[in-house]
Every structure is written in C-alpha cells, then in structure tokens.
Amino acid sequence: MLLVAAAAAWFVFASEKPEGRFAFRLGLDLRSGSHLVYTADTTAVPEGETRSAMEALRNVVERRVNAFGVSEPIVQVERAGAFGGDRLIVELPGITDVKEAAAQIGRTPSLEFRLLKDEAKTLTEEELKIKTADELFTDTGLSGRFVSRAQLSFDQTTSEPVVLLSWTSEGEKKFADITRTNVGKTLGIFLDGAPISLPVIREEIVSGSTEISGSFKIEEARNLVRDLNYGALPVPIVLSSVETIGASLGEGAAEAGVRAGWYALALIALFLVLWYRVPGVVAVVALAAYTAFSLAIFKLIPVTLTAAGIAGFILSVGMAVDANVLIFARLREERKKGEALAEAMRAGFARAWPSIRDSNTSSIITALILYYFAATPVVSGFALVFGIGVLVSMFTAITASRLFLYSLSVRGEGRVARFLFGV
Numbered sequence: 239m240l241l242v243a244a245a246a247a248w249f250v251f252a253s254e255k256p257e258g259r260f261a262f263r264l265g266l267d268l269r270s271g272s273h274l275v276y277t278a279d280t281t282a283v284p285e286g287e288t289r290s291a292m293e294a295l296r297n298v299v300e301r302r303v304n305a306f307g308v309s310e311p312i313v314q315v316e317r318a319g320a321f322g323g324d325r326l327i328v329e330l331p332g333i334t335d336v337k338e339a340a341a342q343i344g345r346t347p348s349l350e351f352r353l354l355k356d357e358a359k360t361l362t363e364e365e366l367k368i369k370t371a372d373e374l375f376t377d378t379g380l381s382g383r384f385v386s387r388a389q390l391s392f393d394q395t396t397s398e399p400v401v402l403l404s405w406t407s408e409g410e411k412k413f414a415d416i417t418r419t420n421v422g423k424t425l426g427i428f429l430d431g432a433p434i435s436l437p438v439i440r441e442e443i444v445s446g447s448t449e450i451s452g453s454f455k456i457e458e459a460r461n462l463v464r465d466l467n468y469g470a471l472p473v474p475i476v477l478s479s480v481e482t483i484g485a486s487l488g489e490g491a492a493e494a495g496v497r498a499g500w501y502a503l504a505l506i507a508l509f510l511v512l513w514y515r516v517p518g519v520v521a522v523v524a525l526a527a528y529t530a531f532s533l534a535i536f537k538l539i540p541v542t543l544t545a546a547g548i549a550g551f552i553l554s555v556g557m558a559v560d561a562n563v564l565i566f567a568r569l570r571e572e573r574k575k576g577e578a579l580a581e582a583m584r585a586g587f588a589r590a591w592p593s594i595r596d597s598n599t600s601s602i603i604t605a606l607i608l609y610y611f612a613a614t615p616v617v618s619g620f621a622l623v624f625g626i627g628v629l630v631s632m633f634t635a636i637t638a639s640r641l642f643l644y645s646l647s648v649r650g651e652g653r654v655a656r657f658l659f660g661v
Contacts, residue, residue, distance in 0.1 A: 554627020
C-alpha cells in the first residue's frame with residue numbers, strides 16, 4: 239500500500255512537465271483564456287434527435303478549435319434548462335483575442351465531395367504529408383445540401399458496417415454523373431474541410447442511394463452517419479456571450495484554492511493527531527495516500543479542475559476524515575468495554591462500516607444527480623470531483639487505515655498503550 243501510494247504521489251508531483259501529457263487540466267477560472275457561449279436553434283431538428291444534433295455540432299466546432307492550435311480546448315454541450323435552450327460552451331485557454339476565433343466557430347459547417355487528382359497518385363508519402371487538401375483534391379460541386387439522409391447498415395455477406403446515403407433528386411443526378419466519368423478514382427468525403435472517408439468509385443451509381451464501405455468499425459460508421467446527417471443540416475448557432483479571463487485573475491484563483499487545500503489538510507491533521515494520537519497519525523498517513531490517489535486520478539481521466547472543482551475536492555477530504563473518525567470512535571468504545579487492542583480494532587472497523595457505507599452512498603447519489611442534471615459545466619465539474627473523492631475516500635478509510643493500524647505492534651494494556659490510542 240505504501241509503495242502504491244508513493245508511486246501515485248510521484249506521478250502527481252514529479253512524473254512530467256507542467257504542459258505534458260498528464261498535466262493537470264485547469265478550467266478558465268484558474269488560467270487565462272476566453273469563454274464563449276453559443277445558443278443553438280434546434281427548432282428544425284426532429285423530436286428525439288436534438289442530443290445527436292448537438293453532439294454532431296460539438297464535434298464540428300471542436301475540430302475547428304483544434305485547427306487554431308489551442309492547447310487543451312474545451313467544447314461542451316449544455317442541455318436546455320433554466321437558460322431557455324441548448325447551448326454550446328467553448329473555452330479557449332491562452333486565447334484572449336477571440337474575434338477571429340468566434341468568426342471561424344460560427345461558420346456554417348460544410349460537407350463536400352472531392353475527387354483525388356491523378357497526379358496525387360504519383361506522389362511519395364512524404365510529399366503527400368506536406369500537401370493541402372486543395373492541392374490533392376478537386377471540387378465536384380456535390381455538397382452536403384444534396385444529401386437527404388444517411389443511415390447505418392451492415393453488409394449481408396461480410397457483416398461489416400456500411401453507410402447508406404439517400405440523395406435528393408438533383409443530388410442523385412450529380413452523383414450519377416460523377417461516378418460514371420470517374421470509375422476507379424478516389425472520391426473524398428470532407429466534413430468542415432477535413433476528410434472523414436475516402437472510398438473508391440467502383441462503378442456508375444444511378445440509384446437514389448449510395449453505399450459507403452471501408453472496413454469501418456461500428457462506432458466509426460455510426461459517427462460518420464451522424465456527421466453526414468448533421469453536417470448537411472447543421473444546427474444554427476448564435477454567439478450569446480464572450481468572457482475573457484486574465485492571467486493574473488486565473489493565477490490568483492489557483493493559488494487561493496491550493497492554499498485553502500493546504501490549510502485544510504494541516505488543520506485536519508493537527509486535530510486528528512491531538513485528539514486520536516496514534517490512530518490520528520494513521521489517519522493522516524491514509525489522508526496523504528487519499529490525496530495522492532485522487533490527484534493521480536484527476537490527471538489520468540483527465541478532470542478539468544475549476545475553482546468549484548477544487549472546492550469539491552476539499553469537501554471530499556472532510557468525507558475521508560469522517561470515515562476515520564467513525565472508526566476511531568468505535569475503537570474507543572470497544573476499548574472502554576475492556577476489549578484487547580486487536581479485538582477492539584476489528585470490532586471498530588466492523589461496527590463503523592455500515593455508517594461509512596450508507597453516508598458515502600448518499601453522497602455518491604447526490605454527486606451523480608448533480609452531474610447528470612447540472613445546468614452548467616461548473617456544477618458538473620464540482621459533482622465529478624466530489625464523486626471521485628468520495629469513492630477514493632471509502633477505499634483509503636477502509637483499506638489503508640485498517641492496514642496501517644493492524645501493522646502497528648503495540649504490546650500490553652498499560653497506561654502507555656491507552657495513552658497512545660487515546661483511551
């Protein structure tokens with residue numbers, strides 16, 4: 239247990255650079271950047287498909303934001319609630335001049351069909367990497383506005399997932415002309431300027447539907463269907479608000495949150511040691527293990543830490559201590575009855591477990607409800623951090639604290655032993 243906790247602590251504090259793969263992911267209230275809120279018009283989306291439409295819109299916007307070279311952008315969908323409609327939240331760390339970014343994000347998503355140029359086939363792999371899509375493909379004039387519907391299907395022979403396209407009457411004619419004159423060529427399907435599929439034209443297609451195959455995985459085919467449907471019919475969005483967070487404000491909020499966490503840990507540790515003595519020292523060690531485990535999980539997921547998230551983490555520290563207090567209180571009661579130390583420990587853990595289980599279960603349920611029904615990312619972030627903290631605290635309180643206590647070798651039932659265990 240000590241080795242695992244030490245490994246987690248090393249991972250948290252010394253395993254990588256501040257901007258590395260497993261760096262802490264901070265929200266805009268803890269670092270500089272811009273916060274954009276878009277209101278989506280979903281009135282034209284069929285009932286029951288709003289969630290899919292918003293998810294497709296989020297993916298399109300996320301691709302655009304990534305093209306800006308922004309480090310760790312955050313694009314989230316906020317479901318309709320008290321604010322009146324579905325919204326898209328875009329956070330751009332490090333970007334304080336958002337005029338160009340807002341203009342690019344607000345463009346209407348486009349779906350295009352392009353043919354691979356003949357000269358592209360003779361290029362080497364290195365040459366292909368430095369070429370742009372416009373240099374490699376020619377526009378066919380066939381776009382997403384000619385697609386009436388896309389759906390997921392499966393090949394009856396190979397059982398592989400395929401994508402079926404239904405064209406409008408004008409789109410059917412255009413697609414037939416393209417496939418008739420370009421058999422054997424690659425027809426690239428581009429969503430928002432990025433290729434999402436590169437099928438080869440095998441024969442002229444004159445029917446009103448087209449099958450796209452390419453060794454898709456089911457999830458890839460499902461995403462392609464979603465992008466085709468809502469790339470052709472994008473959800474209109476309007477920029478509702480823009481908020482710029484300065485570097486000094488974000489840095490001050492982060493420092494204040496970390497400082498509050500250290501003060502809380504120090505005061506809790508002091509109380510535990512003075513009141514419970516040896517069990518208090520054990521609780522402090524278990525609390526250190528809890529902190530290391532929790533922060534390591536925050537890095538691995540990764541969890542976006544905001545000021546509200548830090549508050550949730552500090553609150554979960556109190557939950558971790560609460561479990562230890564219940565255990566030690568039961569241990570004292572057993573010792574006062576005259577039980578030997580080893581028996582008192584076992585009885586203390588056994589009697590405290592139902593209370594720990596029930597109280598933490600209620601907290602986890604509350605966190606799940608908050609996360610699922612949250613109206614804003616701030617609330618959902620708080621709920622996620624708090625829920626993870628409660629789960630880890632249950633593990634450290636029952637496993638780590640018990641292991642450390644049982645490993646103590648205290649002999650005798652004299653005054654020294656009673657003093658050390660606070661009885």
